[in-house]
Amino acid sequence: MxxxxxxxxxxxxxxxxxxxLCDLPPDVREALKRAYARETKPTARSVYEAIFKTIETADQKHTLxxxxxxxxxxxxxxxxxxxxxxxxxxxxxxxxxxxxxxxxxxxxxxxxxxxxxxxxxxxxxxxxxxxxxxxxxxxxxxxxxxxGSGSENVSKMQMFTPADGVKAVKKFVLDTVVNGGGMPCPPGIIGVGFGGTADLVAKLAKDAILRPVGQRNPDPEIATMEVELEEAINSSGVGAMGLGGDVTTLAVHIETAYTHITQNPVAVNCQCWPAxxxxxxxxxxxxxxxxx
Ligand code: SF4
Structure with missing residues (x-):
């Protein structure tokens, strides 16, 4: 010993x-700045300005x-x-x-x-x-x-079968985010677990939100799915804090595991803007x- x-x-x-709690990672700060640069809706832009003020105060005063x-x-x-x-x-x-x-x-x-x-x-x-x-x-x-609980509370898991197809999987992810509206304090990271078992898939979704913002899955097919989901979610118009806007998510991250031949579990773990x-x-x- x-x-x-x-x-x-x-x-x-x-x-x-x-x-x-006090020091937001640099990749999240940069992703929020990029989202602000892309955003065209005045209400959503004012949300980002409040977010940047909050980060500045936390930096200066070492507050949460x-x-x-x-x-x-x-x-x-x-x-x-x-x-x-x-x-x-x-x-x-x-x-x-x-x-x-x-x-x-x-x-x-x-x-x-x-x-x-x-x-x-x-x-x-x-x-x-x-x-x-x-x-x-x-x-x-x-x-x-x-x-945080606002984002965790809208997270979901569902057991699909291979017959449901990938379209049903994507719809489930999109519906989960859109139905969550402003509850998860968007724009954050959408973590998707895909495959494994009912318990492993939830852990995969959590692993997905812990990656640096925008780090792509090394599997090119899964990376393409991340981009497609990102575009679909950002076209939804939910926007910053659910008040409408061009950016609803900073990034979609997917983590996968091999699964049973007759099943296709999917979990969505939402992360809020302070990732x-x-x-x-x-x-x-x-x-x-x-x-x-
Ligand atoms: S920003 Fe995150 S941690 Fe804060 S209230 Fe919203 S969900 Fe909770």
Missing amino acids: SDFDYGIVEEAAKQLYIKA ICQDTGLPLYKVKIGSRYAWNGYEIKSRLTNGTRRATQEFPFRSSSTHPLLRVNPQTSVGPGLPVFYWDFSEDDTLDILMAPK RRARAVIHPDGAVEYGY
Whole structure:
């Protein structure tokens, strides 16, 4: 067993939650600027101006970009060339999440599903949400995302069959976005999971919103589908905050998995304009690099 100081992981989790809430990634800032440049409707343009003011205030005063602190999610890639302790990593990420909430401090958005009791810690059974993966190097790569509820609440999943065809899949994605209207605080990223099982497809859709804005799927057929869906969604006229406009999404990202020969699951995970995420890469010598 290594003598690594796991307090570093706890501190990184605390810093990541705060950074994600206060510091919008550069690719999201640029995508919002491009959307503003494209937008022709005056009401939608005034929404972007309010968005830019919000980002500027958060930068200058180190305040939250949005009051919805979301549910905490960590996507963790554990390097296999170092003896990382998985139990310690999970415990420390949970403690760091609690400490960020109480020490910054900001509102905890997590609650018991039946009793609706909020422990004011952002953690509890099932929270934070963790996605675990492994890499060939020696680092601990942690991507943190606070997921807001306005966008999560309009997310949907459906089990199609191959006989339904790709047209039905595209219609489902488009209908989900259009029916969501202004609820998910557009324009954000539309994450689409395609394939796998009923549970995996939902995770794929979440993975899709965590990619940098506009990063295309490496499969050219899927990348074409992303572009087609983007054009269809932006032709819908929903616009910024649902007030009408030329841009409804910054990008459509699709993540796929092989599926059963008789099924075709699809999930749509909507992300709002503050497509918040923050990353830390931790090295075995204790060095931490922060990014997005
Ligand atoms: S959906 Fe996003 S922008 Fe809208 S209130 Fe929630 S976190 Fe904020």
